Amino acid sequence: MSLYVLRDVQQIFEGRTVLDLPELVLEAGQSYALLGPNGSGKTTLLHILAMLNAPAKGRVFYKGQEINWKANYLTPIRRELVLVDQHPIMFSTTVAKNVEYGLKVRRINSAKRRQTAMESLERVGMQDFAHRPAHQLSGGETQRVAIARAMACSPQVMLFDEPTASVDVENQAVIEKIIESIRKEREITVIFSTHKRLEASRLAEHRVFLFEGRLTGPGGENIVPGYVAMKDGKKVCVVREKLELQVESNIDGPCRIQVHPEKIGIYNKDQGIDSEQVVPGRVLQMTDEGGQIRVLLDIGFPIRSLMSREAIARSGILVGDEVCVGFEAGAADVVSR
Numbered sequence: 429m430s431l432y433v434l435r436d437v438q439q440i441f442e443g444r445t446v447l448d449l450p451e452l453v454l455e456a457g458q459s460y461a462l463l464g465p466n467g468s469g470k471t472t473l474l475h476i477l478a479m480l481n482a483p484a485k486g487r488v489f490y491k492g493q494e495i496n497w498k499a500n501y502l503t504p505i506r507r508e509l510v511l512v513d514q515h516p517i518m519f520s521t522t523v524a525k526n527v528e529y530g531l532k533v534r535r536i537n538s539a540k541r542r543q544t545a546m547e548s549l550e551r552v553g554m555q556d557f558a559h560r561p562a563h564q565l566s567g568g569e570t571q572r573v574a575i576a577r578a579m580a581c582s583p584q585v586m587l588f589d590e591p592t593a594s595v596d597v598e599n600q601a602v603i604e605k606i607i608e609s610i611r612k613e614r615e616i617t618v619i620f621s622t623h624k625r626l627e628a629s630r631l632a633e634h635r636v637f638l639f640e641g642r643l644t645g646p647g648g649e650n651i652v653p654g655y656v657a658m659k660d661g662k663k664v665c666v667v668r669e670k671l672e673l674q675v676e677s678n679i680d681g682p683c684r685i686q687v688h689p690e691k692i693g694i695y696n697k698d699q700g701i702d703s704e705q706v707v708p709g710r711v712l713q714m715t716d717e718g719g720q721i722r723v724l725l726d727i728g729f730p731i732r733s734l735m736s737r738e739a740i741a742r743s744g745i746l747v748g749d750e751v752c753v754g755f756e757a758g759a760a761d762v763v764s765r
């Protein structure tokens with residue numbers, strides 16, 4: 429059973445869709461990096477995964493149970509999840525009391541609280557700061573104490589919002605080591621957002637790429653440079669002066685788009701074609717992928733189509749043929765600037 433399953437989840441702020449995830453599945457005991465530029469929806473997604481905000485639309489399943497977003501129902505689940513904010517807020521008391529806070533809420537007795545808090549502080553190398561006022565800590569130290577505070581609650585899932593974004597280089601390395609050690613325990617699922625691809629590869633088994641609230645590939649198939657502009661009241665992306673594909677995007681100007689192979693059809697010149705746009709091309713290669721044929725095409729630049737074996741057989745197309753290449757509506761998504 430998967431830890432999280434999100435289906436058709438959308439978050440909408442002030443009428444704007446900032447997150448749009450047809451499906452996202454996250455497994456227990458794994459580590460995930462959420463990657464994407466500013467405003468791509470990483471924090472919004474973390475807040476849903478931490479059960480702090482309900483999505484505007486869609487369904488969220490946690491350990492196979494659908495979340496109904498009522499406070500009473502959420503309380504026990506929220507105790508399994510902790511989110512460490514990018515700018516954690518400390519109470520104006522000692523470091524140790526801050527770390528004990530979550531345990532106090534859970535009505536753990538004071539001796540046990542103190543012991544757990546000290547153990548957690550030791551794990552982040554902040555035990556010598558236990559009796560200092562939390563407000564005197566630097567940004568990096570605050571982040572470490574916030575991690576200790578989260579760990580003290582023995583969560584099953586730890587979520588971090590840009591854990592190393594606002595800290596100095598030294599603390600950055602320390603925090604990465606702490607996350608690494610949490611990850612190695614394997615019982616805890618770690619999900620963190622970051623801008624840093626290297627950090628993501630160092631710390632996470634899986635990477636989830638977001639752009640404008642949508643999931644995108646890491647550098648997947650058919651990613652080509654283009655230029656987004658308005659045309660006849662619609663947003664189109666012009667690709668190498670050969671293609672003009674309609675896109676849904678908030679950005680204008682240069683970008684990279686992904687053209688989905690299953691939305692590219694190839695036809696011989698006598699076939700009727702029902703596509704948004706058709707360009708001439710030539711078949712360079714065909715590879716059988718268990719019932720589906722991946723076709724490498726030259727349309728002035730290389731692009732790959734994925735078609736059923738039946739459709740290829742029907743068209744009678746062979747390698748080397750001059751063909752018509754059709755792009756269905758929704759064939760392209762902007763994936764980065």
Ligand SMILES: Nc1ncnc2c1ncn2[C@@H]1O[C@H](COP(=O)(O)OP(=O)(O)OP(=O)(O)O)[C@@H](O)[C@H]1O
Nearest residue numbers: 441442446464465466467468469470471472473621
């Ligand atoms: N409460 C809110 N009200 C209105 N808009 C919001 C709200 N929270 C987030 N947004 C918008 O939603 C979009 C996604 O924001 P989010 O903070 O999730 O992105 P992010 O990837 O975490 O960015 P960053 O890397 O800058 O933290 C942004 O355009 C942001 O302005």
